[in-house]
Amino acid sequence: MxxxxxxxxxxxxxxxxxxxxxxxxxxxxxxxxxxxxxxxYDAYSLRAAMVAMQGYVIPADVNLNQFTECLLGGSFGGYLADSNTGFVGKNYATYNPEQHWIQVPFNDIIPKIYANQTQLKNVTTDPIPLAVADIIKVAAIHRITDIYGHIPYSKIGVDGKLEAAYDLQEDVYSKMLEELDHAIEVLTPNQTSDFSPYADKVYGGKVLNWIKFANSLKLRLSMRIVYANPALAQTKAEEAVNHEVGTMLSNDDNAYNTVSKSPFRVVMFEYNGGDSRVSADVTSYMNGYADPRREKYFTMSTFEDTDNAAFDNGYYGLRSGINIASSATAHKYSNMNIPESYNKLLWMNAAESAFLKAEGALRGWNMGGSANDFYTQGIELSFNQWGVSGAGAYAENATSIPENYKDPLGANDNSGVPASITIKWNDADDFELNLERIITQKWIANFPLGHEAWSEFRRTGYPRLMEAPYNQSNGIVDGTEMARRLPYPLREYKENSDNLQDAIDNLGGPDNMATKVWWDCKNKN
Incomplete structure (x- = not known):
C-alpha cells in the first residue's frame, strides 16, 4: 500500500x-x-469486509438462509415446516438431515466470518470498526456453537481455515463475553464517533446503537448459560443492564440488516412454489390467544371447497416433521407474510431484551425493575414493532390458552400443542409457570428467529412444541426431547480429525443429535 x-x-x-x-x-x-x-481502496475494503460480515449473522444469501434459518432453525424452533415432498425423510424436521445440510453452518459461516474480519484488520487500525466487527463476529458465531457445541474459535487460522484445535463451548462463551466487554469498553467513550454508513447495513454507522446491541447480546448470552454457570450469568447480565448506555429500550434500537430482498421471501414463495410454510406450533399458540399480530406474521390458508377442509380458511400452519404427501396441498397452509419489497433481516429486537430482563428479575437479579413490568413491556414493544394495537388487553388476558391443533384436512396427527399457559402475569404462580410464560411470549415476539427459539427451547423446555410424527432418526432422537444439537460435518472427520476427536471426547455423549451441548443442563440441576 x-x-x-x-x-x-x-x-x-x-x-x-x-x-x-x-x-x-x-x-x-x-x-x-x-x-x-x-x-x-482501504475505505472500500473496510466497507466490503464489514458488510460481508453482517451478511453472515442471519445469512442474507438465499441458499444459506434456507439451510440455516428455514430448514434448521425454523423447523427446530417451531416457526416453520417443510412443504417440499423431496425433503421428506432426509430433513431436519424428521431428524435425518443429509450431510450437505449438516455442514452448512460450520463450513460456510465460520470461514467467511473470520476471513472478512482478517481483511478488515488488514485495512484499518481504527478501534471503532474493529470493535464493531468483534460484536458482529459474536452475533454470528454464538449461533454456530449453539448448533454444534465445541467449535474452533480462539485458535482458528487465518482466512477462516478450520483446521484448528477446538475450544470447549464453555470457553467459547467465556471468550465471547470477554470480546463483547472489550468492544463495549472501546465504544462507550466514543459513542458519538459515528463511522461511514456505507460500511454498516444495520445501524448506519451509529456507534450508540452498536453499544446497545452489544449489551443486549451480552444479556442474551448470559441468560443462555444460566443453568451451566449461574454466577457468571448473573454477573454479566447485571453488567449489561446497568451499563451507562444499557440495552435496547425501544424499537428504534432493533437490529435489522438491510438487504436487497428478503431471502425468506424467495424461499417461502419462489422456490418450488415455496419450500417451507408456517409451522402449526406457532399458529396454534397465536390462534388460541387470538393474537392480533397474526395478520402481520402470516398469510391466510388457501383451502378450497374441493379440499373438504374442516373449516373456513384462517391461520393454519403445517405440522412440522410429517410425511408430506403433496407439495401442492402443503402450499395451501399459511405462509409468512413477506411483501415482495421487504428488505430487512431481524437480528434482535427490544422486545427480546425486555423479556430477558423479565427472566433476570424473576431469578432475583438486579434488572432495574420487576419481572411483571418487563414482561408487559416486552409485549408492548412487540405489538408496537408490528404496528398492532391491543397490547394492554392482550397482556390482561388470563383465560386464553394455546389452541389444540387440528389439521384442517384431517391428514396429519392431531395430537395438539402440549401447553396450557395463559398470558396474564401472576406473581402468585410458581417460578416455572412464570418462566414458561416469559419464554412463550418471547418466542412469539422473536418470530422468525428460529435458532434463538430452538436454543431457548433446549435451555428451558419452553415453549412446549409438538413431536415430529415421522421421526427418522433410527431411535437416536427421543421425540419428547427433540434434537439437541447437530453432529459435526464429515469434512471435519476428513480434514481435522485429531482436533475433532478431542472435541468429541469432551461432548459427554456420542456425536449425534441427541447429545446435549454444555449449557443445555437444566434437568441436571
Whole structure:
C-alpha cells in the first residue's frame, strides 16, 4: 500500500533539483501517508469486509438462509415446516438431515466470518470498526456453537481455515463475553464517533446503537448459560443492564440488516412454489390467544371447497416433521407474510431484551425493575414493532390458552400443542409457570428467529412444541426431547480429525443429535 523505498529515493532526488513552487502537491505530500487512491481502496475494503460480515449473522444469501434459518432453525424452533415432498425423510424436521445440510453452518459461516474480519484488520487500525466487527463476529458465531457445541474459535487460522484445535463451548462463551466487554469498553467513550454508513447495513454507522446491541447480546448470552454457570450469568447480565448506555429500550434500537430482498421471501414463495410454510406450533399458540399480530406474521390458508377442509380458511400452519404427501396441498397452509419489497433481516429486537430482563428479575437479579413490568413491556414493544394495537388487553388476558391443533384436512396427527399457559402475569404462580410464560411470549415476539427459539427451547423446555410424527432418526432422537444439537460435518472427520476427536471426547455423549451441548443442563440441576 505504501510507496517503495526506490520511489521514495527517486522523489527525494527530484526535490533536490526542482523548484519548490512547481508541482507543490506532488512533491510536498508525506510519502508515509496513504494517497487518495489508497485511502479509497482501504475505505472500500473496510466497507466490503464489514458488510460481508453482517451478511453472515442471519445469512442474507438465499441458499444459506434456507439451510440455516428455514430448514434448521425454523423447523427446530417451531416457526416453520417443510412443504417440499423431496425433503421428506432426509430433513431436519424428521431428524435425518443429509450431510450437505449438516455442514452448512460450520463450513460456510465460520470461514467467511473470520476471513472478512482478517481483511478488515488488514485495512484499518481504527478501534471503532474493529470493535464493531468483534460484536458482529459474536452475533454470528454464538449461533454456530449453539448448533454444534465445541467449535474452533480462539485458535482458528487465518482466512477462516478450520483446521484448528477446538475450544470447549464453555470457553467459547467465556471468550465471547470477554470480546463483547472489550468492544463495549472501546465504544462507550466514543459513542458519538459515528463511522461511514456505507460500511454498516444495520445501524448506519451509529456507534450508540452498536453499544446497545452489544449489551443486549451480552444479556442474551448470559441468560443462555444460566443453568451451566449461574454466577457468571448473573454477573454479566447485571453488567449489561446497568451499563451507562444499557440495552435496547425501544424499537428504534432493533437490529435489522438491510438487504436487497428478503431471502425468506424467495424461499417461502419462489422456490418450488415455496419450500417451507408456517409451522402449526406457532399458529396454534397465536390462534388460541387470538393474537392480533397474526395478520402481520402470516398469510391466510388457501383451502378450497374441493379440499373438504374442516373449516373456513384462517391461520393454519403445517405440522412440522410429517410425511408430506403433496407439495401442492402443503402450499395451501399459511405462509409468512413477506411483501415482495421487504428488505430487512431481524437480528434482535427490544422486545427480546425486555423479556430477558423479565427472566433476570424473576431469578432475583438486579434488572432495574420487576419481572411483571418487563414482561408487559416486552409485549408492548412487540405489538408496537408490528404496528398492532391491543397490547394492554392482550397482556390482561388470563383465560386464553394455546389452541389444540387440528389439521384442517384431517391428514396429519392431531395430537395438539402440549401447553396450557395463559398470558396474564401472576406473581402468585410458581417460578416455572412464570418462566414458561416469559419464554412463550418471547418466542412469539422473536418470530422468525428460529435458532434463538430452538436454543431457548433446549435451555428451558419452553415453549412446549409438538413431536415430529415421522421421526427418522433410527431411535437416536427421543421425540419428547427433540434434537439437541447437530453432529459435526464429515469434512471435519476428513480434514481435522485429531482436533475433532478431542472435541468429541469432551461432548459427554456420542456425536449425534441427541447429545446435549454444555449449557443445555437444566434437568441436571
Amino acid at each position: 505504501k510507496k517503495s523505498i526506490i520511489n521514495l529515493l527517486f522523489s527525494a532526488s527530484i526535490l533536490l533539483t526542482t523548484s519548490c513552487t512547481s508541482n507543490f502537491e506532488e512533491y510536498n505530500t508525506n510519502p508515509y501517508d496513504a494517497n487518495d487512491d489508497q485511502m479509497q
